[in-house]
Amino acid sequence: MNAKDKQDVTLWSKLKPHLELIAACLCGVLIIIGWILSKNGAESYSTYVYVLAFIIGGWQKPEKVYLTLLKQKN
Secondary structure (H helix, E strand, O other), X not given: OOHHHHHHOOHHHHXXXXXXXXXXXXXXXXXXXXXXXXXXXXXXXXXXXXHHHHHHHOOHHHHHHHXXXXXXXX
């Protein structure tokens, strides 16, 4: 690997292969935060946090299905 190749390695290129793992971990953290909020009487905030966790945790698979269907259509 030459010096130019080493410079081309960015944070995004390192994180991109692990996006599903990052999303799953973030989803888990948000669920714990939502649970803590609901136990402490902040039900309205916990609902928003749960919805956000659901969206983040479930985004990758529908995106893959959609892209696969687009490829099959063409």
